[in-house]
Amino acid sequence: MSRLLLLSSSRSGSTGYLDHAQPLIADFLGDNPKPVKRVLFIPFAGVGKTFDIYLEQVRPTFDAQGLEVEGIHQAADPKAAVRDAEAIVVGGGNTFALVKRLYDADLLDTIRQCVANGTPYIGWSAGSNIAGPTLCTTNDMPIVEPPSFSTLALVPFQINPHFIAGKPEGHNGESREERLEEYLALNPHALVVALREGTALSREGHSLRLLGELDGLTFSANGQQALAANSRLDHLLTPY
C-alpha cells in the first residue's frame, strides 16, 4: 500500500525551514504500520550547497521527532540504501537537477518499487513534483538536461507545487494559471493538482487527502476546480 506525504513547499509564508511540515511529517510517520526510527534523505535537488550541508539543514526537523537521518550521498550502495530505507525523504531544490541525478544513479525504479511495497515517501517542492508521472509542471528553471522528463508516477496526476495565482504587476511573463493552461493545451488528457504553499497531499493506498489550511486547485481540459482544505480526494487516484 502506497503511503505518500507530498508537501508543496519547505516553508509556509514566513515560517522557518520545514516548521509547518514537522507536525505533518510526525503524524505521517507515526501512522506507519512499521515503526520508523530512521529516514533516508535524498538531497539531489540541492544546488549551490553541498549534499552534506543540505543534510544538516534537514536534520533538526527529524531530530526533533527522535528520528535518525541518513543521506543517500553517504551510502556506499545507494540502491541498497533505498531498498533498506524505513522511509524515503526527497527534499526540494531544482527539479531538473533532482531528476538528472536520480537517473544518473539509476534510482527511479528502485524508489517506485519500494514505495509500491509500502516504504513511506515524503517529498516537498521538487520532491513532490517528481511523485507525478512527469516533471512537466515544475516551476523550476531547466538548468541541466535530464535523460527523460518521466518521473516516479506515484500518483496518476501532475503536481504543481508552490502554486500562486496571478503575476507581478507590470511584467509580461505568464501567470501560473496561464502556464498550466499551456501545459494542458499540449497534454489535454492530463490532470494537474496545484498545491499552495503550506499545503500537502497525503496518500494512504486508495485514500488521498489535502492537508493544510488553504484550498487547492485542479486544472484539466474541463477547467479549474477548487479542492476544499482538508477534503478527501480519493477520486483523483482513479483513472479519468
Place this chain on the structure above:
Amino acid sequence: MSRLLLLSSSRSGSTGYLDHAQPLIADFLGDNPKPVKRVLFIPFAGVGKTFDIYLEQVRPTFDAQGLEVEGIHQAADPKAAVRDAEAIVVGGGNTFALVKRLYDADLLDTIRQCVANGTPYIGWSAGSNIAGPTLCTTNDMPIVEPPSFSTLALVPFQINPHFIAGKPEGHNGESREERLEEYLALNPHALVVALREGTALSREGHSLRLLGELDGLTFSANGQQALAANSRLDHLLTPY
C-alpha cells in the same frame, strides 16, 4: 556575417503587442545589405492558439513596414522556406514547444546555416532564448519534452529574456537571480545575458549592442555585472 535582433519580450510594460519592437525591427531590416520585402515567421512557440492565428497576430507589425509575412507552417517545404527566407522571425511563447517543433521539423541546422550566411534573424522571448547555446535559461514551464536542450548557438552566451529582479512578497519560490545562480552552480563556465522587458540585443557580425531604455545584466561565476543601456557589448562575443 550574422545579423541578429534578439528582443526580450513582445511587450514593454503596458504597451501594445510588438509596439516597442516595431521601430527596432524597422531599423534592423532597413540596415540589411540585401533589401528585405518578405519575412518568414516561425510560430512554433505558440501554444493554445493556432499557428494561423499567431501569424495574423504579428502581421500588422510587418504590414506597417510594408513587409509581407509568410508562416512556415503554411510552407510546402519548411526547410526550403528557411533557405529562401529574406529574414527569419521567431516569435515568443513556450520555449520547450518551440524547440521540440524545430527538432521535429529538423530545422535547427538549416536556420543556423542560413544565419551564418547572412539571413537576418529576429526573435523575441522564446525566439531570443533559442539564439543561445541551450534553452537552460528559459523561464518557461517544460510542458513538452524536446529531444535535446541544445539550441541555435547564434551567440556564445545564454539569454534570459523577461528579466525581472526579486520575487513576489510572501512566496517562497526562487527569484530570477537565484534561478540564474543555480544555473551557474551547475554550469560554471557559462555566461548569461539577462534582458529586461523592452530591451534587445542587436548583433552585426563581431559587433553587439544593447538596445532599449533599460540596462541589462550579465551573470557568470564571477558574479553579476550591469550592462549600460545602449552600450557596445562586442566583448561578449569572444570566448571567455
